[in-house]
Amino acid sequence: MINSTIISSVEVIAFDADDTLFINEPYFEEAERKFCVLFQDYLSHQSLSNMLFKTQVDNLPLYGYGIKGYVLSMIEAAIKITNGTGSTKMMSKILEIGKELAQQPIVLLDGVEDTLAQLHGKYKLIVATKGDLKDQQRKLHDSGLGHYFHHIEVMSEKAELNYEKLFNRLDINSANFLMIGNSLKSDVLPVLNSGGWAIHVPFHTTWEHERIDHEIVHNNFRSCKKISDILPLLL
CATH class of the missing domain: 1.10.150.240 (Putative phosphatase; domain 2)
Structure with missing residues (x-):
């Protein structure tokens, strides 16, 4: 794990959907x-x-x-x-x-629901993902996780500008925002560049387009092996 120091300034936690909450x-x-x-x-x-x-x-x-x-x-x-x-x-x-x-079944990743249950009520939880709107809505509905989330954002691209628009919509400061996801390119780098926090939870396989070829070193960056490992950083 990179930097196990607890994160104290976060108020809103955003989760990527595909390969962070469920298999894709x-x-x-x-x-x-x-x-x-x-x-x-x-x-x-x-x-x-x-x-x-x-x-x-x-x-x-x-x-x-x-x-x-x-x-x-x-x-x-x-x-x-x-x-x-x-x-x-x-x-x-x-x-x-x-x-x-x-029509593939929705298979939750290990520890997802328990992690959401422990964070729910202590933080404002949202989904920040990209893809086809109808398909993402179907998957989140079928996952049974919808009741944990205050807001669902389906972006056309996970770029800095789109994250900043999300901050404005939610009326939050980037310093109070944490993004959790499996993609360093989409879930981590643009959020760090926008002043937010990010935790990388890798999935065992990553689409080639989402890969980067350099290590990330940043005060607001953490890395966990599995999603339940984020809890000691937040509770």
Whole structure:
């Protein structure tokens, strides 16, 4: 753990949703595997994976994050892979993969509900996540965790400006805000740069686009192995 000193100035605690509260990335990895199997006669698994990733990242400014944008990127990548000769059956299969992705069960990560229960009433708890609005609302509803949260914020991008807008909406100072999440790029760096606090709780797998290649050293930064480890820092 990095810096175990208790955090005393926090009033609002924001939790990322995907791979912080419940499982998400493994479902996308399985969808990618199915995509690569579908087009294995055209390119190697690695080449297919790289093309899908590049297409998805290139489309983020248009589609944002989430399942719908991912499906559109799979279709676009398929057209490139097959030079426009992909069958209707293939495209239908991509849509099936997307629908399966949208109906995956909500599996809470270990310790999540107990941690929320212990913090509830002592802090104002919110969700700050990104992705498709409808899908995130469905997941939070199905998770059974909604009653712990005062506010749910679904951002198009977790950038400094969007966090600062969140501070203004909640009428709080950044020094009183703590963000907890599995992504150093989205949940930690922009919050620290905005004057807030951040705790990184890593998940066993991380989407390549969310990775950074440098260590974070900051007075307002903490790192925990699992979500229940945040409690000694806050209670």
